[in-house]
Amino acid sequence: MTLDVERRLTRDWDDPSVIGIEGYRAKGGYEGLKRALEMSGADLIQVVKDSGLRGRGGAGFPTGMKWSFVPLDTGKPTYVTVNYDESEPGTCNNRELVERDPHRLIEGSAIAARAIECHTAFIYIRGEYLWQSIVLQKAIEEAYAAGLLGKGIAGGDYDLDIVLHRGAGAYICGEETALLNSLEGLRGQPRLRPPFPAVEGLYESPTVINNVETLMNVPDIVTRGAEWFRELGTEKSPGTKMFTVSGKVERPGNYEIPMGTPFRTLLEEFAGGVIDGRSLKAFTPGGSSTPMLPVDALDVHLDYESIAEAGSLLGTGAIMVLDETDCVVAAAERMVQFYAHESCGKCTPCREGSWWATRVLGRLEDGYGRESDIPLMHDMGTNIMFRAFCALADGAASVINSSLKHFADEYEAHVRLGRCPLREAPAVEGVAS
Amino acid sequence: MSIFDGAMLEDARSVIARYPQGRERSAVMPLLYLVQSVEGRISREGLREVAGLLDLTTAEVEAVATFYTMYRMRPTGEHLVNVCTNLACMLRGGKDVYEAAHAAAGMAHGQEISEDGLLTLHEEECLGVCDLAPAVQIDFMNHDNVTPDRMRELIAQLRAGEVPAPARGPKMESFRHASRVLAGVEPAEEARA
Numbered sequence: 344m345t346l347d348v349e350r351r352l353t354r355d356w357d358d359p360s361v362i363g364i365e366g367y368r369a370k371g372g373y374e375g376l377k378r379a380l381e382m383s384g385a386d387l388i389q390v391v392k393d394s395g396l397r398g399r400g401g402a403g404f405p406t407g408m409k410w411s412f413v414p415l416d417t418g419k420p421t422y423v424t425v426n427y428d429e430s431e432p433g434t435c436n437n438r439e440l441v442e443r444d445p446h447r448l449i450e451g452s453a454i455a456a457r458a459i460e461c462h463t464a465f466i467y468i469r470g471e472y473l474w475q476s477i478v479l480q481k482a483i484e485e486a487y488a489a490g491l492l493g494k495g496i497a498g499g500d501y502d503l504d505i506v507l508h509r510g511a512g513a514y515i516c517g518e519e520t521a522l523l524n525s526l527e528g529l530r531g532q533p534r535l536r537p538p539f540p541a542v543e544g545l546y547e548s549p550t551v552i553n554n555v556e557t558l559m560n561v562p563d564i565v566t567r568g569a570e571w572f573r574e575l576g577t578e579k580s581p582g583t584k585m586f587t588v589s590g591k592v593e594r595p596g597n598y599e600i601p602m603g604t605p606f607r608t609l610l611e612e613f614a615g616g617v618i619d620g621r622s623l624k625a626f627t628p629g630g631s632s633t634p635m636l637p638v639d640a641l642d643v644h645l646d647y648e649s650i651a652e653a654g655s656l657l658g659t660g661a662i663m664v665l666d667e668t669d670c671v672v673a674a675a676e677r678m679v680q681f682y683a684h685e686s687c688g689k690c691t692p693c694r695e696g697s698w699w700a701t702r703v704l705g706r707l708e709d710g711y712g713r714e715s716d717i718p719l720m721h722d723m724g725t726n727i728m729f730r731a732f733c734a735l736a737d738g739a740a741s742v743i744n745s746s747l748k749h750f751a752d753e754y755e756a757h758v759r760l761g762r763c764p765l766r767e768a769p770a771v772e773g774v775a776s
Numbered sequence: 777m778s779i780f781d782g783a784m785l786e787d788a789r790s791v792i793a794r795y796p797q798g799r800e801r802s803a804v805m806p807l808l809y810l811v812q813s814v815e816g817r818i819s820r821e822g823l824r825e826v827a828g829l830l831d832l833t834t835a836e837v838e839a840v841a842t843f844y845t846m847y848r849m850r851p852t853g854e855h856l857v858n859v860c861t862n863l864a865c866m867l868r869g870g871k872d873v874y875e876a877a878h879a880a881a882g883m884a885h886g887q888e889i890s891e892d893g894l895l896t897l898h899e900e901e902c903l904g905v906c907d908l909a910p911a912v913q914i915d916f917m918n919h920d921n922v923t924p925d926r927m928r929e930l931i932a933q934l935r936a937g938e939v940p941a942p943a944r945g946p947k948m949e950s951f952r953h954a955s956r957v958l959a960g961v962e963p964a965e966e967a968r969a
Contacts, residue, residue: 474945481964511844528801589906
């Protein structure tokens with residue numbers, strides 16, 4: 344990449360030596376943890392608050408504030424739980440961040456633990472990340488051997504254990520309370536809030552749950568300071584953000600850019616533009632559960648506020664690109680199938696609604712749609728949105744609502760033509776096209 | 777107990793010891809992986825033994841085992857081939873790869889295991905390798921940018937008794953072996969080799 348952009352989380356991606364603890368320490372690794380051990384928890388929380396770091400898992404909640412909600416006087420242990428369940432379709436930056444720099448996650452997690460006086464931290468990694476779990480387990484073992492985890496870390500009197508917990512294939516476990524249930528040995532279904540995890544989370548104890556990318560920003564914030572962190576990004580969305588660009592682009596990949604960078608820059612300069620010189624049709628700005636945006640949004644700036652203004656969400660920064668030859672109805676069908684498959688079954692609008700929506704989308708795409716199917720889709724989208732216990736259902740509804748909003752013509756063409764206008768007419772003899 | 781005896785019982789104890797005292801139930805997921813590493817699936821007997829180790833009912837363990845797709849409750853091939861067809865992979869031809877896998881394996885859709893017992897094919901949701909789509913996992917190790925031709929080669933290699941080298945990381949000998957690594961009882965050094 345020739346673009347002149349300061350890389351922070353990815354600055355050592357070209358140096359495989361940092362995967363090992365020696366290489367990581369040679370580049371200043373674990374200095375943040377050492378500094379943190381000399382600071383009070385309150386001071387650590389303050390510097391993270393001052394940095395303006397916001398959760399990178401989708402919600403964008405201020406990290407320092409999240410930490411400050413943890414009560415330390417309940418007589419119960421406190422827990423840090425790292426959400427490495429990364430399962431939002433289109434998202435894979437956490438995977439690569441850990442593959443290439445695993446110790447930065449351990450260091451960030453240890454600093455978070457120190458801030459809330461936690462002595463056992465859990466990293467919940469999705470089961471399908473088998474290789475990444477091997478990389479991380481190895482890094483954890485190295486950190487123990489170096490005295491940076493375990494009893495009296497870095498020669499002081501602070502004890503910290505990190506336990507790696509592998510999931511087993513369930514998107515819903517990325518929802519923080521479902522993750523806690525899964526970690527406790529239950530089905531991964533979400534819990535009622537309040538109580539919020541900060542007060543009553545893992546094992547009914549005060550718990551901080553942070554995303555991988557969020558925590559990997561923390562070591563630099565401790566060593567370089569809040570002001571340094573704010574040098575990139577926008578006032579309300581400081582720092583850099585990882586974006587995954589996939590689908591119909593020349594160079595799919597994970598890219599680190601300052602918050603607020605225009606989407607056009609990411610698409611054209613980093614990802615090499617739309618594949619084969621085709622035109623952009625639509626994209627998801629933050630994974631499949633964030634409303635898709637049409638080509639008019641090409642100049643949207645990639646930060647929480649600007650994307651919200653454009654009618655979508657920054658989500659996990661997972662940009663899936665559709666070109667002019669791709670069918671929005673087919674894309675919507677496949678995305679909604681995902682939610683139907685991953686619905687935990689707790690709530691009717693999600694469990695039943697997402698499944699019925701796949702039936703209607705399927706018949707539209709296959710050329711059997713009726714005129715009444717379009718108002719029916721509107722009705723389903725409206726009746727799923729905000730009517731279930733957690734945000735999984737809203738993901739399905741967002742796909743339906745945003746595709747109808749921006750591509751009504753394309754839905755209508757499916758009904759009018761009795762086939763997908765972007766798919767060649769069926770080649771079977773005797774079947775009318 | 778027939779699954780958890782000898783060395784396996786030691787493994788189970790080390791898994792349970794990862795979690796705080798009184799919170800042993802957290803070990804149910806890795807213990808289910810251990811069962812799968814022996815049985816190649818999870819049977820009723822496996823559920824009962826996990827329940828016995830954790831002082832839970834069989835129903836409580838079954839509730840967990842049936843919730844997650846990586847636990848296989850039905851007979852499963854020696855190798856599990858997962859093909860992602862979610863949007864990012866679909867846009868790059870993932871559905872063709874999935875069809876190619878079936879044709880190459882000589883398996884019908886819905887057929888869970890090949891007649892020789894070697895293969896199980898599974899249509900996957902997003903595997904988190906959208907940058908390298910279409911994504912395929914064989915025993916949970918990744919193969920990147922897989923084309924239908926490459927898919928046919930991978931199946932042919934498996935049929936010839938060879939495990940194809942993944943894009944990153946070590947080969948898993950089988951679905952059972954991968955399940956054992958997922959239980960976290962293999963030393964990381966060895967698993968990385």
